[in-house]
Structures are given as C-alpha cells and as structure tokens.
Amino acid sequence: xxxxxxxxxxxxxxxxxxxxxxxxxxxxxxxxxxxxxxxxxxxxxxxxxxxxxxxxxxxxxxxxxxxxxxxxxxxxxxxxxxxxxxxxxxxxxxxxxxxxxxxxxxxxxxxxxxxxxxxxxxxxxxxxxxxxxxxxxxxxxxxxxxxxxxxxxxxxxxxxxxxxxxxxxxxxxxxxxxxxxxxxxxxxxxxxxxxxxxxxxxxxxxxxxxxxxxxxxxxxxxxxxxxxxxxxxxxxxxxxxxxxxxxxxxxxxxxxxxxxxxxxxxxxxxxxxxxxxxxx
Numbered sequence: 222x223x224x225x226x227x228x229x230x231x232x233x234x235x236x237x238x239x240x241x242x243x244x245x246x247x248x249x250x251x252x253x254x255x256x257x258x259x260x261x262x263x264x265x266x267x268x269x270x271x272x273x274x275x276x277x278x279x280x281x282x283x284x285x286x287x288x289x290x291x292x293x294x295x296x297x298x299x300x301x302x303x304x305x306x307x308x309x310x311x312x313x314x315x316x317x318x319x320x321x322x323x324x325x326x327x328x329x330x331x332x333x334x335x336x337x338x339x340x341x342x343x344x345x346x347x348x349x350x351x352x353x354x355x356x357x358x359x360x361x362x363x364x365x366x367x368x369x370x371x372x373x374x375x376x377x378x379x380x381x382x383x384x385x386x387x388x389x390x391x392x393x394x395x396x397x398x399x400x401x402x403x404x405x406x407x408x409x410x411x412x413x414x415x416x417x418x419x420x421x422x423x424x425x426x427x428x429x430x431x432x433x434x435x436x437x438x439x440x441x442x443x444x445x446x447x448x449x450x451x452x453x454x455x456x457x458x459x460x461x462x463x464x465x466x467x468x469x470x471x472x473x474x475x476x477x478x479x480x481x482x483x484x485x486x487x488x489x490x491x492x493x494x495x496x497x498x499x500x501x
Contacts, residue, residue, distance in 0.1 A: 256320035278445035284357035287384040297371040309354030319345040342400030352391025363468040376456035387450040
C-alpha cells in the first residue's frame with residue numbers, strides 16, 4: 222500500500238506543478254512584457270517619464286503649440302507649419318498593451334469618457350505603422366513664443382505655458398478587448414458608441430475596422446500624433462528694464478502636466494488672464 226500511496230502523491234504533485242507552470246506561462250509574459258509607453262520610450266531611446274501620450278489623438282499637437290493647462294484648456298499658440306518641421310527617423314511598433322494608469326488617464330477622459338472605463342477591466346492595445354519623429358529648431362519655437370501676445374500676457378502674470386517640442390506621428394490602431402466586468406449589453410453599447418463616434422469624426426479619420434462580442438478595433442485612416450515631448454516655457458528679459466526677449470525651455474514630465482485629449486480652444490485676451498500651472 223505504501224508504494225501506491227507514494228506513487229499517487231507523486232502524481233498529484235506532478236499535476237500540480239504542471240498546472241502552476243501552465244498558468245505562469247500564460248500570465249507571466251503579460252506582466253513582464255513592457256507596456257505601450259515603455260516600449261515606445263525604449264524604441265525612441267527617450268525617458269518614458271517625459272513621453273506625453275495623446276490617445277485618442279487630439280489636434281494641435283505638433284512642435285510649437287503652446288497651452289495654458291489650468292482650468293479650461295486654452296491654446297495660446299498653434300503648431301508650427303509642417304514646412305518648418307524636421308522629419309526624423311521612421312519606425313513601427315506591433316501591438317502593445319496600454320498601461321492601466323495610462324488607460325485611466327487617456328481613454329476615460331476627453332471625448333471618449335463614458336465609452337470605456339477602468340471599472341469594466343477592458344484592455345487596450347496599440348499598434349503603430351509608418352511613424353516618424355517631427356521636430357523644430359528650439360530657436361524657432363522660442364521666436365514664435367516671443368511673438369505671441371497671449372504668451373507674453375501669461376509670462377507677465379507669472380505663468381509658464383506648456384509648449385510641445387517634439388511629436389511622434391503615424392498610422393495608429395487601437396484594439397479594445399472586452400473586460401471581465403463588461404457584460405454583453407454594456408459591450409454592445411460601447412461598440413455602437415464607437416461606431417457612431419467614427420461616423421461623426423472630422424473628415425472621417427476614425428473608423429471601426431473590426432467589432433464582435435469580445436473585441437473592437439479602431440483605426441485612424443490618416444497619420445496622427447500619438448505622443449509628444451513638452452517643455453515649460455519661461456520668458457525673461459536678458460537686461461533689466463526691458464521686455465522679455467529670452468525663453469528658457471525646461472522639459473516637463475508627463476505626470477507633472479497634462480494637456481487633456483480634447484479639442485483646444487483659442488485664448489482670447491480675456492481668457493488668457495486665466496492662470497496656468499502644472500500638476501504636482
């Protein structure tokens with residue numbers, strides 16, 4: 222009897238080990254695999270902390286664009302013209318999962334808020350094709366800021382606008398995988414809302430390329446800015462008694478200042494008095 226018991230115990234332990242290894246094989250890669258932000262930062266050789274995501278893509282996110290970020294989003298200065306930008310290296314990236322914190326801050330805010338939420342445990346993956354880096358000469362960005370009366374008004378009030386210094390643009394697809402807490406009725410509503418959003422998007426740039434009861438794939442038909450780097454702009458006078466003639470640009474971490482994924486408004490003289498600040 223003893224040998225049989227030992228064999229049964231050995232078989233039971235072996236089966237347990239097989240189950241644990243099988244579960245680990247399925248789960249560990251998902252946790253160890255870099256998320257979208259980390260993968261993108263590694264590919265671009267930049268610090269992930271300074272990579273601002275723009276998902277879903279909002280307009281006016283090319284180099285030179287400047288914003289007030291406290292209160293209603295106000296665009297002080299539009300992006301520089303494309304003929305003033307330098308096109309850098311090209312790249313692509315296969316599907317990468319959007320980190321949970323990024324999904325909460327990006328997808329559940331802006332124009333898609335209410336469509337998807339962290340509470341339903343939906344998973345978001347991003348794929349990039351035909352991407353390129355867009356930059357402008359720092360002196361050109363500084364010159365545009367100094368010419369803006371709205372920026373000068375903010376500087377006189379002691380505020381430092383946020384200015385985009387580098388953008389990453391390309392063809393983007395987003396796959397939404399139905400979460401464990403999203404029932405069939407709620408998921409069907411989400412698919413319908415996404416399809417309606419695609420039909421009313423500017424110039425038909427957004428379309429639902431695939432949808433079923435488990436996943437939804439959204440494609441942007443034209444290149445979009447999906448990430449950028451930004452700096453805080455401080456205007457100052459090189460000599461006492463003169464108006465500001467210099468601009469200091471200090472890189473800003475994505476966690477310290479956020480431009481919400483919503484269409485920007487233009488700042489009128491009255492609106493420009495609204496203070497600007499960064500998040501702490």
